[in-house]
Amino acid sequence: MSWYRSKVERDLARWQSAGWVSEDGASAIRAEIAARKPVLSAAGVLAVLGAVLFGFAVVSFVAANWDEMSKLARLLLLMGALWGCYAGAGWLFVRGLPAFAHAAVLAGVAVFGASIMLVAQMYHMDGSSPAAVLLWALGALLAAGLVRSTPALAAAFVLLAVWSGWERGLSGTAHGVFLLPWATAAAVAAWLRWRPGLHLAALSLAAWIVPLGYLIRDRHGHWLVAAVGIAAALVAVAAAPQIDRHIRASRPVFAYAVAVAFAGLFIMQFLDDLVDPRTVELTLGRFIALAAVTLALLVAAMFWALHTDNRGALWIAYIAFAVEIFAIYVRMLGTLLNTSLFFLVAALIVSALAWAAYRLHQHQMAVASGARGAAA
Amino acid sequence: MTTVRSTWLALAAVALAQTAVLADMVIDRVRLVATGREIVLAIIPVDPRDLLKGDYVRLSFEISRLPTGLLGGAPPPKADAPFYVTLEKKPDGSWSAVKITQRFPQDAGGDRVAVKGRLQLGSWSDSYVWPRYGIESYFVPQGHGLQLEALARDKKLAVLVAVDKAGEAAIKGLIVDGKLQYEEPLF
Numbered sequence: 434m435s436w437y438r439s440k441v442e443r444d445l446a447r448w449q450s451a452g453w454v455s456e457d458g459a460s461a462i463r464a465e466i467a468a469r470k471p472v473l474s475a476a477g478v479l480a481v482l483g484a485v486l487f488g489f490a491v492v493s494f495v496a497a498n499w500d501e502m503s504k505l506a507r508l509l510l511l512m513g514a515l516w517g518c519y520a521g522a523g524w525l526f527v528r529g530l531p532a533f534a535h536a537a538v539l540a541g542v543a544v545f546g547a548s549i550m551l552v553a554q555m556y557h558m559d560g561s562s563p564a565a566v567l568l569w570a571l572g573a574l575l576a577a578g579l580v581r582s583t584p585a586l587a588a589a590f591v592l593l594a595v596w597s598g599w600e601r602g603l604s605g606t607a608h609g610v611f612l613l614p615w616a617t618a619a620a621v622a623a624w625l626r627w628r629p630g631l632h633l634a635a636l637s638l639a640a641w642i643v644p645l646g647y648l649i650r651d652r653h654g655h656w657l658v659a660a661v662g663i664a665a666a667l668v669a670v671a672a673a674p675q676i677d678r679h680i681r682a683s684r685p686v687f688a689y690a691v692a693v694a695f696a697g698l699f700i701m702q703f704l705d706d707l708v709d710p711r712t713v714e715l716t717l718g719r720f721i722a723l724a725a726v727t728l729a730l731l732v733a734a735m736f737w738a739l740h741t742d743n744r745g746a747l748w749i750a751y752i753a754f755a756v757e758i759f760a761i762y763v764r765m766l767g768t769l770l771n772t773s774l775f776f777l778v779a780a781l782i783v784s785a786l787a788w789a790a791y792r793l794h795q796h797q798m799a800v801a802s803g804a805r806g807a808a809a
Numbered sequence: 810m811t812t813v814r815s816t817w818l819a820l821a822a823v824a825l826a827q828t829a830v831l832a833d834m835v836i837d838r839v840r841l842v843a844t845g846r847e848i849v850l851a852i853i854p855v856d857p858r859d860l861l862k863g864d865y866v867r868l869s870f871e872i873s874r875l876p877t878g879l880l881g882g883a884p885p886p887k888a889d890a891p892f893y894v895t896l897e898k899k900p901d902g903s904w905s906a907v908k909i910t911q912r913f914p915q916d917a918g919g920d921r922v923a924v925k926g927r928l929q930l931g932s933w934s935d936s937y938v939w940p941r942y943g944i945e946s947y948f949v950p951q952g953h954g955l956q957l958e959a960l961a962r963d964k965k966l967a968v969l970v971a972v973d974k975a976g977e978a979a980i981k982g983l984i985v986d987g988k989l990q991y992e993e994p995l996f
Contacts, residue, residue, distance in 0.1 A: 508831075508835070512828060512831070515824060515827060515828065516824050516828075519820040519821070519823060519824040520820070522820055523816060523817050523820045526813070526816045527813055527816075538820075538823075541823070541824070541827075545827045545830075545831075548827075548831050549830075549831065549834070552831060552834045552835055552838070553834075554865075554948045555838075555948075556835075556838040556842070556979060556980075556993075557944065557946055557947050557948055557979070557980040557993070558838070558943060558946070558979070559941070559943050559944060559945045559946035568830060572823075572826070572827045572830065575822075575823055575826055575827075576823045579819040579820075579822055579823050580816070580819045580820060580823060600889070602930065603888065603889050603929050603930060604887075604888045604889035604890075604930060605888050605930040605931075606888070606889070
């Protein structure tokens with residue numbers, strides 16, 4: 434039984450005994466929930482795991498570089514596996530087993546990647562590995578778009594992130610080209626209306642933006658990262674109805690934007706001057722200003738998250754707040770404030786927050802009871 | 810019925826496209842190895858292992874470290890940006906670098922061959938650059954890496970490299986004590 438079902442079951446029992454829900458109503462609700470298709474089925478999950486294991490088997494077959502077989506025979510074997518996977522997927526779709534069919538598509542994508550590696554190995558190709566990963570990612574993206582395969586789309590996001598990280602490691606540049614295939618993959622996720630895919634899109638974009646500060650503006654572009662995060666958060670707040678009209682994404686966008694903004698601000702405060710202390714002078718005034726901006730931003734994010742019932746953003750803001758306070762503490766230790774003064778300041782801030790949250794809650798309760806009174 | 814057909818069509822399109830990509834990779838390499846100009850480069854192998862691709866010997870050449878003087882006063886190329894190293898054939902049959910240029914050199918041909926190289930981040934200093942040409946990995950069957958390493962200790966190893974008109978390089982075979990030992994089959 435799913436978490437949601439057991440929760441509704443408990444609530445229904447309570448509501449029924451209170452007389453708010455009739456016997457018929459309760460059984461209708463139960464029937465509706467029971468008829469819903471589960472998001473994740475054990476069979477589907479296991480099938481995808483099986484596909485991943487199959488992929489590893491093929492890759493290690495390639496890695497073993499079996500010299501008993503000619504190049505052509507090895508290549509034909511992998512081509513056979515590739516076509517076999519997609520043919521198997523088609524057969525499973527026709528049989529009405531989409532979960533297994535999608536696992537077969539994922540296996541096909543894995544075989545495609547293994548084949549790229551095999552060709553590279555057969556001809557002693559070197560130095561083009563990020564390009565090979567990009568090729569693999571595009572193959573996965575094609576499968577995702579044409580066959581509407583969500584596992585292939587997930588693979589594409591992961592591979593694109595690996596490709597970009599690798600290219601950045603080799604070239605030390607921002608690698609803006611990443612945005613092109615990323616946007617395509619994000620569009621596919623939106624078109625398939627696959628929410629985990631949108632989360633993957635946001636995650637991979639955030640993972641691309643945050644290190645950007647080290648790659649632009651002579652390795653000190655972190656303010657730009659923070660600015661992008663803050664701007665995205667403001668857009669998510671200001672244009673929430675417009676965004677949600679197309680796809681309900683304003684709340685997760687806000688959460689990711691807060692995380693990106695915090696990452697940029699955190700690097701500016703605590704890591705930027707570690708890279709090359711000579712090029713950045715982090716004066717005390719600047720540090721305090723940055724810390725104040727960060728804490729203000731996080732408190733504002735918490736309030737907005739509470740106001741909009743945005744659990745993800747609330748958790749991110751809470752965790753970021755704790756990390757920020759701890760980092761300030763470590764930085765200030767033995768230099769400026771003594772320990773007890775620090776804890777006093779932190780305690781005052783948190784108590785003020787708790788008080789503000791309590792007032793907000795009371796205000797909401799008052800509004801809710803007022804509305805109920807008006808309805809009655 | 811149309812959905813069944815479109816599913817099959819989509820799957821076939823994916824399989825075809827992916828096969829085409831792989832075929833293109835193979836054909837490109839075969840063309841390069843078959844038609845490229847042959848040069849011989851002496852090697853110094855070391856033996857790491859690629860997690861995904863299996864055992865391979867990491868090859869290092871004389872031209873893997875070049876004095877910055879070959880740039881002719883130009884700044885070193887940007888990381889990951891292609892440039893060209895002009896090699897000249899010496900009377901003893903070996904090839905050595907004579908200049909580094911950003912563009913493909915006009916005087917390639919005859920006793921001169923231009924090879925495309927790239928610099929990784931941080932692989933240059935005031936006096937040297939350490940280019941890579943895409944011919945630094947020699948894949949061997951599992952467990953044969955040490956054998957090759959032993960060979961390299963006792964004998965003089967060199968690789969036969971094919972270079973095409975655009976400066977792209979590919980390993981064509983392995984030369985032990987001046988004799989072509991393994992010639993890579995095209996297929």
